[in-house]
Amino acid sequence: MNNRLEKLLPVQDVRLDGDVDQKGLREVGTSTPRRDAISHVTGRTVYFEDGTFPGMLHLKMVRSTHHHARILGIDFSEAEKTPGFVRVITHRDVPSNYYTILRLIGIEPNDEPVLADDRVVYWGEPIAAILAESPQAAAIAASRVKVEFEPLDAVFDVEEALKPGAPIVTRQGFNYFRYEGHHCRRVRFGDVDQGFASADLIIERRWDTSPIEHAPMETTGCIAKPDGDGRFTVYTNTQALYFSLDNTALILGIPAGRLHFVGGTVGGGFGGKVDVIVEPIATLGAMLTSRPVKFVYTREEEMRISSTRAAERFYIKDGVMRDGRIVARQITLYVDAGAYSRHSPYGTTKAAAHMPGPYTIPNVWVDAHCVYTNRQPSSAMRGFGVTLGDFAIESQMDVIAHELRIDPLRLRLINAYRDGDMKAHRKRVEGAALVEVIQKAAELVEQRLDPDLAAMSSASR
Amino acid sequence: MSFPDLVIPETVDQAVEALSVPDRKALIFGGGTLVQPFITLGIDAHDVVIDLDHLALNQVVLENDQVSCGAMVRLAQLAQALPQDYIQAAVASISGPAVRNLATVGGNLFAKPPYGDLATLLLALDAEVELASSKETRRLSLNDFYLLRDNAEGSSMKGVLVTHIRFSIDPARKVVFRKMARRQLNSGAIVTVALSLQLDRGIVRKARLALGGVDHHPIRALSAERILTGSNLDSEAIASAAQAARQDCNPQTDAYASAWYRERMVPVQIRRALNSLASYE
Amino acid sequence: MASKNSLQHFSFLVNGARYDVLAPPLMSLGEVLREKCGLRGLKHGCQQGGCGACSVQVDGQLIPACLLPVARANDKSIETIEGLAQGEKLHPIQEAFVSCYATQCGFCTAGMIMATKALLESNPSPSREEVLVALSGNVCRCTGYLPIVDAVLAAARNARSPELLLS
Numbered sequence: 029m030n031n032r033l034e035k036l037l038p039v040q041d042v043r044l045d046g047d048v049d050q051k052g053l054r055e056v057g058t059s060t061p062r063r064d065a066i067s068h069v070t071g072r073t074v075y076f077e078d079g080t081f082p083g084m085l086h087l088k089m090v091r092s093t094h095h096h097a098r099i100l101g102i103d104f105s106e107a108e109k110t111p112g113f114v115r116v117i118t119h120r121d122v123p124s125n126y127y128t129i130l131r132l133i134g135i136e137p138n139d140e141p142v143l144a145d146d147r148v149v150y151w152g153e154p155i156a157a158i159l160a161e162s163p164q165a166a167a168i169a170a171s172r173v174k175v176e177f178e179p180l181d182a183v184f185d186v187e188e189a190l191k192p193g194a195p196i197v198t199r200q201g202f203n204y205f206r207y208e209g210h211h212c213r214r215v216r217f218g219d220v221d222q223g224f225a226s227a228d229l230i231i232e233r234r235w236d237t238s239p240i241e242h243a244p245m246e247t248t249g250c251i252a253k254p255d256g257d258g259r260f261t262v263y264t265n266t267q268a269l270y271f272s273l274d275n276t277a278l279i280l281g282i283p284a285g286r287l288h289f290v291g292g293t294v295g296g297g298f299g300g301k302v303d304v305i306v307e308p309i310a311t312l313g314a315m316l317t318s319r320p321v322k323f324v325y326t327r328e329e330e331m332r333i334s335s336t337r338a339a340e341r342f343y344i345k346d347g348v349m350r351d352g353r354i355v356a357r358q359i360t361l362y363v364d365a366g367a368y369s370r371h372s373p374y375g376t377t378k379a380a381a382h383m384p385g386p387y388t389i390p391n392v393w394v395d396a397h398c399v400y401t402n403r404q405p406s407s408a409m410r411g412f413g414v415t416l417g418d419f420a421i422e423s424q425m426d427v428i429a430h431e432l433r434i435d436p437l438r439l440r441l442i443n444a445y446r447d448g449d450m451k452a453h454r455k456r457v458e459g460a461a462l463v464e465v466i467q468k469a470a471e472l473v474e475q476r477l478d479p480d481l482a483a484m485s486s487a488s489r
Numbered sequence: 490m491s492f493p494d495l496v497i498p499e500t501v502d503q504a505v506e507a508l509s510v511p512d513r514k515a516l517i518f519g520g521g522t523l524v525q526p527f528i529t530l531g532i533d534a535h536d537v538v539i540d541l542d543h544l545a546l547n548q549v550v551l552e553n554d555q556v557s558c559g560a561m562v563r564l565a566q567l568a569q570a571l572p573q574d575y576i577q578a579a580v581a582s583i584s585g586p587a588v589r590n591l592a593t594v595g596g597n598l599f600a601k602p603p604y605g606d607l608a609t610l611l612l613a614l615d616a617e618v619e620l621a622s623s624k625e626t627r628r629l630s631l632n633d634f635y636l637l638r639d640n641a642e643g644s645s646m647k648g649v650l651v652t653h654i655r656f657s658i659d660p661a662r663k664v665v666f667r668k669m670a671r672r673q674l675n676s677g678a679i680v681t682v683a684l685s686l687q688l689d690r691g692i693v694r695k696a697r698l699a700l701g702g703v704d705h706h707p708i709r710a711l712s713a714e715r716i717l718t719g720s721n722l723d724s725e726a727i728a729s730a731a732q733a734a735r736q737d738c739n740p741q742t743d744a745y746a747s748a749w750y751r752e753r754m755v756p757v758q759i760r761r762a763l764n765s766l767a768s769y770e
Numbered sequence: 771m772a773s774k775n776s777l778q779h780f781s782f783l784v785n786g787a788r789y790d791v792l793a794p795p796l797m798s799l800g801e802v803l804r805e806k807c808g809l810r811g812l813k814h815g816c817q818q819g820g821c822g823a824c825s826v827q828v829d830g831q832l833i834p835a836c837l838l839p840v841a842r843a844n845d846k847s848i849e850t851i852e853g854l855a856q857g858e859k860l861h862p863i864q865e866a867f868v869s870c871y872a873t874q875c876g877f878c879t880a881g882m883i884m885a886t887k888a889l890l891e892s893n894p895s896p897s898r899e900e901v902l903v904a905l906s907g908n909v910c911r912c913t914g915y916l917p918i919v920d921a922v923l924a925a926a927r928n929a930r931s932p933e934l935l936l937s
Contacts, residue, residue: 061868068876069864069883071811071851078810088531112491164491167531245815245823245877245911295813295877326530327816329920492796495841518839525837526818528796538796542842585907587832587885589821675820675908 034484064293073293075246076263081253081320085114087313088166089323090156090173091333092148095182095402096195099155099175101290106172107158112165115156116173118314119143121286121332125282127370129304130273139198139284140368140405142279142308148177150367150404152333157309159317182402186341186362188402197400205365205373205398213380215394217452218349223356223391227347228414234343235420239336242409248303248334249324252310260311261288268304275304276311289310298409303335303370335407338372339364340379343421347391352434352442356391357384361417363398371412372398378383378413381453385421386462387443392452437466441481446489460486483486492528497540501652502623507539509623509648515539517650519561520593522584523600546595546652553571558654560595564607567594579610580681582668585675595651603677603745604703609701610666612709613683616656622649630682635706637694662687665762669700671745678702679746680754682762686717693717698730698759703738703751710734714758727763731756780844784809785853791840791858799843800824800835803850811851811880815909825881825888826850832888834907851880854887863887866925869919874912882908886922895926 033201067073095269104107119125119141126138144155155175160166181195188194189203197203207213250264266272269291276282294301313321325334325477340363347356361379364370380396411418429436444462451457463486470477493516498504508515516524516535528531544660546559549570558567568580568589583589583597583606597607598618608631616631628638631654665684670676681701687694696717698710712733720726740751777792784807790808797815803809803826812835817820819834826835827849854861860868863886873879882905889896889904896904900920910918 062871062873064876065827065868065871065873066860066864068879069851069860069867069875070855071809071880073876075877080805081806162491164529164531168491169535171531171534243911244874245821245909246813247815294875298911327818327820360851409921492794493796495839497841521837521839521842522819525796525798525839528838528839529801529817531800540841581903584819585822586888586904587822587825587834587907588837590831590833591819594851674903 031080034077037059040456048346054147064210069325070269074389075160075293075295076250076265077292077322077324079251079263081251082319084251084322085159085161085317086163086166087310087312087321087323088158088163088170088330089154089161089309090158090170090175092144092151092153092155092175092177094148094177095151095184096180096197097148097177098180099148100178101146102156102290103174103176103177104156106174109171110165110169110172112161113169114159114317117143117159117309117316118155119145121316122279122308122312124279125237127275127279127304127440128435129268129271129302129371130369130374131278132271135369135373135378137200138464140370142312146162147180150231150402152329153367154309157313157323159321167489178277184401184403186339186364186401189399190362191434192395195402197402201472203400205369205376205400207373207398211397213377213394213396213398215380215383215392215396215452217393217454218356218391220358220391220393224345227355228350229348229431230345231348231424231431232343232345233424234341235423235428236341237339237416237419238405239339239406240409241334242296242298243330243331244265244294244296244298244300244305246326247325247330248301248306249322250306251308251320251322252307252312252314254318257289259286259288260314261290261292261312262307264307265294265297265301266291266304267294267299267301271302272304272307280312280315280434288293298410299337299412300334303405305334308391335405336365336368337409337416338366338406339403340416342417344420344424346424346428350432352428352439354384354387354428354443356393357387357389357416358393359383360395361397361420363396363413364403365400365408366403367400368405369400370405370407371399372406375408375413379417382417383421384452385418385425386445386460387440388445388449388457389443389452394452435478437470437475437477438481441466441484444486446486462486491531493535494537495540497543499543501544501546501650504539504541504544504649505621505648508650509535511719513537517527517541519596519637520563520591522588523596526611531587534703534711541650544652551658554657556656556658558594558656560593560651560653562594564589564592564594564597571658573658573664574723575610575666575683576658578668579607581674582606582666582670582678582681594654596656598634598651602705602741603743604681605707606666606668606678606681606701608680609699609707610664610683611654611656612699612707613664613685613697614656614658615697616654616686618651619653619655620649621652626652628655628755632709635708638706663766665766667758667762669758677743677745680751681707682758682760683707684759684762684766686722686766688722691721693722696703698734700734700738700759702746703740703755705739705741710737710759712737714769717763722763722767727760727767731759732764734759778841779825782838782843782845783847785849790884793840795841796839797871798836799826799828799838799840799848802840802843804846805837809850809852813877813880815877819907820909821878821881822885822905823878823881825884825908827884830888830891832885849884849887851883854883861887861922863890863925866921866928870917870921870924872913872921877913878908878910882910882918886925889922890926890929894929896922898923 273289310323345358376398547634548563683699685697716730740748813823815823824835
């Protein structure tokens with residue numbers, strides 16, 4: 029163990045009431061200016077787009093104008109005549125066109141093409157990349173590409189997508205991610221049917237959310253530059269440098285050692301720049317032309333095509349006792365992954381593990397579905413996989429409090445999990461603090477808690 | 490190669506001549522706030538851009554409550570020149586301060602919904618536009634101008650330039666402007682209401698009710714105007730006029746609001762505009 | 771009267787220094803300043819005048835550099851974020867943004883500061899409401915705006931101290 033770790037305080041010496049042992053702590057409790065503030069306010073902070081590279085080409089993507097369609101043919105002849113046009117890249121040029129971001133940790137299948145081949149499954153899906161001498165020439169050339177589509181039926185709702193006869197979005201023949209052979213992530217703890225039978229009251233609600241666009245001030249983009257020795261330097265604003273580097277290597281069929289990814293300041297990420305989406309095609313462009321290639325999203329592409337926080341739907345059925353104890357909780361949740369997996373299989377797993385919330389409930393049943401629809405592929409955003417679950421759970425808790433005519437804080441304090449409790453997905457609770465946080469918050473807003481609530485502790489029930 | 494050619498006429502005649510060249514796709518460049526993005530982003534490529542900045546159309550002339558406004562007058566400049574509440578409110582509702590330093594009065598007439606809020610006010614003020622073409626110079630009401638554009642679908646409008654906008658700021662009229670938007674500032678319209686009433690001892694002699702955001706350009710709510718004219722602005726007249734306006738609208742769905750929502754907000758916003766006037770009495 | 775879109779010569783001052791560039795007349799000032807003058811402080815968040823990240827001053831007026839063709843900037847005097855600090859000495863507005871934690875990712879910052887500068891030059895003691903209107907064309911996705919408004923009000927207070935007034 030290195031010296032620095034040895035000097036850290038053991039956890040039990042830090043007391044929750046904020047009266048921290050001052051030994052060795054110099055930053056907590058002080059106001060420290062941000063390290064990057066001065067470069068931000070002087071305009072000196074470097075972002076990916078701030079380099080000048082002689083001979084740089086600009087990439088503009090030709091995109092699907094249908095939600096779901098077969099591609100019957102593409103005519104590049106008018107585009108090629110555009111002054112400034114240099115070349116087009118299609119799926120035939122991509123060494124290994126299909127990938128999924130999380131293949132790096134064993135998630136399968138590689139469902140997403142860098143460039144579409146015979147079909148498109150979301151509005152805006154990339155079909156062909158135009159390279160030109162200026163961004164204007166690239167955009168004009170791209171607008172002159174003629175794609176012949178055969179439109180197909182599309183599905184936009186998670187439950188519709190799981191019904192027999194629904195349009196199939198994936199190439200596997202079904203619209204959900206398979207978790208070790210199962211159609212969803214499942215959590216089973218105790219016996220909810222018995223729990224419901226013993227409950228005083230059953231409360232059932234449905235909760236829905238919409239996709240949320242991160243809308244960073246800086247749009248997604250990168251510049252890929254050949255170093256002249258077979259290596260490429262890629263300046264990118266990705267939040268996921270190694271996801272992007274490793275996937276680019278796999279897509280291009282080159283050793284990862286030939287790629288040098290330079291990240292740094294991201295002009296707003298919020299989880300929206302964790303996709304591997306601009307670097308592989310830009311690097312391929314640099315490889316095919318031996319020139320630097322810039323690919324940056326327009327504001328319209330950022331808002332309409334880039335990944336969003338997934339829309340989610342929750343059905344929560346609770347069995348509750350008149351005194352406020354929740355004795356059974358059954359949750360069916362659907363994550364709308366959009367047309368491709370990206371991070372959604374992982375996010376759905378997180379969502380399942382997050383149920384039933386920070387409460388000790390003896391009987392829990394969860395089915396968490398990762399569903400494919402013809403919407404823009406969704407991805408991560410602030411509190412990936414869990415934030416929307418909290419919206420649903422806490423809204424449900426308020427409904428329960430209202431139905432039982434119990435103070436909403438009392439309801440939560442009664443059910444809050446304590447250290448040592450077993451969670452539904454079979455992990456023991458450690459370091460719980462929900463009780464103390466509620467007590468502190470109540471104090472700060474001058475809301476008096478009843479004596480039995482004020483005396484509660486996360487250390488014991 | 491990536492940009493259109495730039496033509497900078499020095500007189501209105503030269504501008505009109507440049508616009509009339511056949512088989513050439515020309516883009517009129519006023520303030521640039523609506524058209525520069527198309528040039529920068531390589532969208533809808535034009536052959537040539539006609540720059541209006543050298544035509545001396547940038548004066549606001551005020552004479553006896555009549556305003557003559559050159560088409561190139563900037564929105565910020567208009568707000569500096571005219572202190573009326575409704576002018577201030579309409580200009581302030583459009584985008585942000587930097588854009589208002591560039592955007593023009595003439596350009597706003599062509600701003601597609603959910604924009605065009607000054608044009609909505611001008612419609613309620615019975616504004617007139619002066620049009621220059623190679624044949625003639627003529628004036629028509631802004632309302633007729635929009636109808637002409639609807640019917641012509643742009644073809645007979647080729648070679649025509651809006652040079653001036655004229656409107657009255659007669660203090661005897663009661664004018665209200667209100668814009669419903671997702672945010673208080675720098676946001677497109679859900680519904681914009683511009684109302685101008687001439688009252689004589691509590692009876693409405695003349696009513697102009699213009700709506701923005703509820704069709705392909707600002708419109709006059711003629712059904713509502715008919716109900717208001719001759720009324721005493723009691724709550725029944727107000728409610729009736731507000732509801733009647735729905736049939737005058739043809740709202741569209743966009744990122745800000747659905748057509749469904751816009752249609753239902755029309756009577757609400759009209760009622761509020763009328764009530765705010767009634768409370769002055 | 772007609773000029774081809776091919777490169778033309780334009781000349782303007784930026785932060786007091788003269789720049790001569792060859793550019794298509796309809797290339798935006800924003801693109802020219804960033805790509806041909808090496809002044810990368812202004813940012814392009816939308817290319818439509820909707821976000822304010824490219825705000826600069828042209829002859830003292832705040833304008834979105836993405837909406838002004840370089841032809842219209844000829845012979846003008848332009849001010850950008852790079853002109854505020856004097857070497858390592860920060861302008862009071864910059865100091866206020868640092869001390870009020872008014873930055874996070876930094877992408878909106880140059881535009882916010884230029885909008886602030888334009889405001890305080892015409893209105894040295896703005897009310898909070900006037901600050902909100904003056905910055906209404908500048909979008910920030912990180913801070914929630916409150917620290918930025920605090921910074922503008924703090925800058926207004928500091929700039930009124932005699933020793934910090936710039937001539």
